Amino acid sequence: MIASAELLTVPEVMARLKISRTAVYDLIRTRQLASITLGRARRIPAHALDHLINTRLEQEAA
Template sequence: MTTVTAELLTVPEVMARLKLGRSTVYDLIRSRRLTSITIGRSRRVPADAVREFITCEIKKAA
């Protein structure tokens, strides 16, 4: 049995962490550059996915 403990962030929390607007965050989700899941009618983004996105963007910029 595998235990997964991931911090799930709301879109407003992701907006605050990335300093981006709502539309941009949803565009990143829609284009699959930022992983997310849907629970009921709520969209959640794993904190690890935000860190991976930042790391990937830093590598692209280098």
């Protein structure tokens, strides 16, 4: 378990990936991007975003 993971908001992920809100929620819905819910707020651990990017890079290189 990661004790001090940076948590990103959906708008922060949108800005980092330069994609729409719908695209971020599609990644979450299809379990390509891990997230947690705190109350009504959705948060994405920064390491989950890094994992998504690295996985996509590996897929593109193959």
